[in-house]
Amino acid sequence: MLQCIFILSDSGEVMLEKQLVGHRVDRSICDWFWDQVIPHGDSSQLPPVVASPTHYIFHIARDGIIFLACAQVEMPPLMTIEFLCRAADLLSGYLGGLNEDMIKDNFVIVYELLDEMIDNGFPLTTEPNILREMIAPPNIVSKVLSVVTGNSSNVNSTLPGATASCVPWRTTELKHAGNEVHVDLVEEIDATINRDGQLVKCEVYGEVHVNSNLSGVPDLTLSFSNPAILNDVRFHPCVRFRPWESHQILSFVPPDGEFKLMSYRVKKLKNTPIYIKPQSTSDAGTCRVTVLVGIRHDPGKTIDSLTVKFQLPPCVTSADLTSNHRTVNILANKTCSWFIGKIPKDKTPCMTGTMQLEAGREKLHVFPTFEAEFRIMAVALSGLQIDRLEVKNLPNRPFKGFRALTRAGEYQVRS
Numbered sequence: 001m002l003q004c005i006f007i008l009s010d011s012g013e014v015m016l017e018k019q020l021v022g023h024r025v026d027r028s029i030c031d032w033f034w035d036q037v038i039p040h041g042d043s044s045q046l047p048p049v050v051a052s053p054t055h056y057i058f059h060i061a062r063d064g065i066i067f068l069a070c071a072q073v074e075m076p077p078l079m080t081i082e083f084l085c086r087a088a089d090l091l092s093g094y095l096g097g098l099n100e101d102m103i104k105d106n107f108v109i110v111y112e113l114l115d116e117m118i119d120n121g122f123p124l125t126t127e128p129n130i131l132r133e134m135i136a137p138p139n140i141v142s143k144v145l146s147v148v149t150g151n152s153s154n155v156n157s158t159l160p161g162a163t164a165s166c167v168p169w170r171t172t173e174l175k176h177a178g179n180e181v182h183v184d185l186v187e188e189i190d191a192t193i194n195r196d197g198q199l200v201k202c203e204v205y206g207e208v209h210v211n212s213n214l215s216g217v218p219d220l221t222l223s224f225s226n227p228a229i230l231n232d233v234r235f236h237p238c239v240r241f242r243p244w245e246s247h248q249i250l251s252f253v254p255p256d257g258e259f260k261l262m263s264y265r266v267k268k269l270k271n272t273p274i275y276i277k278p279q280s281t282s283d284a285g286t287c288r289v290t291v292l293v294g295i296r297h298d299p300g301k302t303i304d305s306l307t308v309k310f311q312l313p314p315c316v317t318s319a320d321l322t323s324n325h326r327t328v329n330i331l332a333n334k335t336c337s338w339f340i341g342k343i344p345k346d347k348t349p350c351m352t353g354t355m356q357l358e359a360g361r362e363k364l365h366v367f368p369t370f371e372a373e374f375r376i377m378a379v380a381l382s383g384l385q386i387d388r389l390e391v392k393n394l395p396n397r398p399f400k401g402f403r404a405l406t407r408a409g410e411y412q413v414r415s
Contacts, residue, residue, distance in 0.1 A: 001121025002069050002080065003055070005087075005114060006030055009100045010064035012037070016103065018114045020121045025055065025070050033057055033068060049077050062088040063098040071121075083123045087114065090128055094137050106138050127169045129255060167217065169238055169255040175215045179398035181254070182211040183222065183261075183389060185380045188409035191272050195367075195414050202269040204382040205409065208261040212254040219392040222250040222261075225385040232265040266382035271297035273381060273406075274343075276308060276372060278415035282364040287355040289321070291370065293340060294348050305375045306340040308351075310368040315361050321353030328353070367415040373408050380404040 004025035007016040012034040014027055032052050037043045043061045050057045055070040058080045067084045088098065091110060095102045103110055112135050116125050125131060187206040194200050212218075224230075227248035235241070236252070236259060243251040250261065275296040280289045293308060312319055312334040321328040321336060328338045328351055340349050357364060389400050 001073070002071050002075065002118065003121060004070045005118075006068040006070075007103060007110070008034075008066040008068060010066075013100075015100065016107065016110060016114075018111065020118060023072075029055055029057070029070055030068065033059070048081050058084060060084045060088060062092070065098050065100070065103065079123070083118070083126070086126045087117060090117075090126070090131065093128060109135065109138055127255075129169050129171060133171075167238070167253050170217065170253060171256070174256055176213045179214050179394060179396060180401070181214060181220070181389070181391065181398055182401040182403070183386065184209040184211075184402075185384060185386070185404040187380050187382055187384075187404075187406045189269070189272070189381055189406060189411065190409040191269075191411050193272070193276075193413045197275075197277070199270075199272065202272060204266040204269060204406075205263070206266065206380070206382060206384065207263045209258065210254055210261045211258045212256060214254070214256075214391070214394065214398060216393060217253060218394050218398075220250075220252055220254055221390040221392075222252075223387045223389075224248070225387045226383065229266050229383060230264040231267055232263075234263045236261050264384075266384070269382070272411075273297055273303065273376065274306065274372060274374065276370050276413040278367075278370055278413065280364070280367055280415060282357070283362065285357045285359075285362060287316070287357060287364045289351070289353055289355065291338075291351040292348055293343070293350075295343055303343055303374050303376050305373075306343060307373045308338045308340065308370055309373070310336050310370045312336060312355065313364060313366055313368060315358050315364065316355045317358050319353060319355040321351060323349065323351040325349040370413040370415065372411040372413070374411075375408075376406045378404055379406055381406045 001021065003019070003021050003023060005018045005020065006014055006027075008030060009015055012030070014030050017027065019025065029052060033050065036046060036050060040046060043059060043066055046059070048059060050059070055072055056074065058069040058071070058077065060067050060081060065088070067088055069080060069084060071080075090113065091103075092098045094109065094113065095106055113131060116131060116134055118124055185206060186209060187204050189204050190201065191199065192201040235244070238252040238254060239262065240251045243249045252261070273296065275294055277292040278289065279291075280287055282288070291308065293306070295303070312330075316334070319330060319336070321330070323338060324347065325344060326339055326341065328336060330336050338351055343349065355364070386402055391398050391400070
């Protein structure tokens with residue numbers, strides 16, 4: 001069981017401490033954890049589960065806020081990390097975002113939510129639908145009343161009816177003036193290309209997001225044209241597993257509003273949408289660089305936004321870089337950023353320039369790694385296609401909308 005949950009700022013300050021069992025965990029465990037973070041510069045560089053001399057530490061980071069849980073006995077790591085992710089998503093939805101000021105200003109609500117979400121060290125109530133009925137989200141009226149009456153508690157005295165329902169993520173009396181449901185495919189492509197131009201790694205991580213504004217208790221069925229390409233699928237609790245196991249069909253009663261229906265991974269893609277071809281030579285203390293960028297595999301839609309970045313090697317003292325399309329900016333931390341935007345059809349974007357090496361160094365032995373950030377609207381690079389979406393238990397036919405978006409994840413080209 002979990003013994004304690006801490007919420008830390010990006011500077012390591014303990015903003016909230018929630019003890020879950022009788023045995024209290026000392027705050028010094030946070031100092032020990034922060035000592036492990038400092039050498040890496042970022043908590044995301046640490047494994048999600050860290051073993052300290054006295055506890056197992058589970059942690060995630062969201063928008064600069066670190067959620068840290070401690071346990072003295074072994075616990076299922078996926079369940080614990082999923083609970084922390086659920087808590088972070090819920091707080092972000094309640095507070096309209098996550099930052100240090102929001103958590104401090106709404107300390108009571110955050111503490112009450114954690115109190116309802118976990119009982120004696122074990123996850124209990126994590127459905128946003130139920131928690132919103134139990135604990136009112138913060139607003140100006142509730143803050144004024146708490147000051148006037150002196151009662152800072154936001155917990156409702158009656159138990160929500162959804163707690164006894166077979167679909168606790170949804171209330172039964174929902175009514176919407178316009179029934180509509182939107183399905184979005186959001187994908188990130190991770191690729192690594194070596195200095196010979198060969199594709200070392202290329203895979204897509206995708207999520208299916210649904211925004212449901214439907215009355216009553218609708219029953220939805222979503223099917224794909226090519227579900228066989230999906231790997232490592234992960235579902236929202238509303239998804240019935242048996243239809244997917246037998247026919248690869250998503251059958252579910254959706255929560256109200258926006259939620260992530262499923263996530264997936266598509267492995268071993270053969271093509272990338274763009275190419276980055278760096279060439280560099282160095283002698284006599286000067287390094288000459290040429291970078292060509294273009295479309296390798298036509299995704300069917302225009303690449304809306306493309307930026308190429310790379311870090312100047314430590315031995316470079318100065319750089320003079322120009323391009324035939326837009327400008328190249330060199331930031332204070334020696335990061336070069338080349339914003340290309342849409343790739344023009346009449347010319348190939350090219351960046352050229354020279355880098356001066358420090359005194360006594362004739363050649364550059366470690367060449368920079370180029371990273372690309374791009375976005376392609378209305379295209380899922382994995383090739384996943386939605387076949388149909390059926391909605392039952394509604395008197396009127398709802399509006400159904402579909403969109404797709406692909407963006408770059410860790411897209412690296414080594415030179």
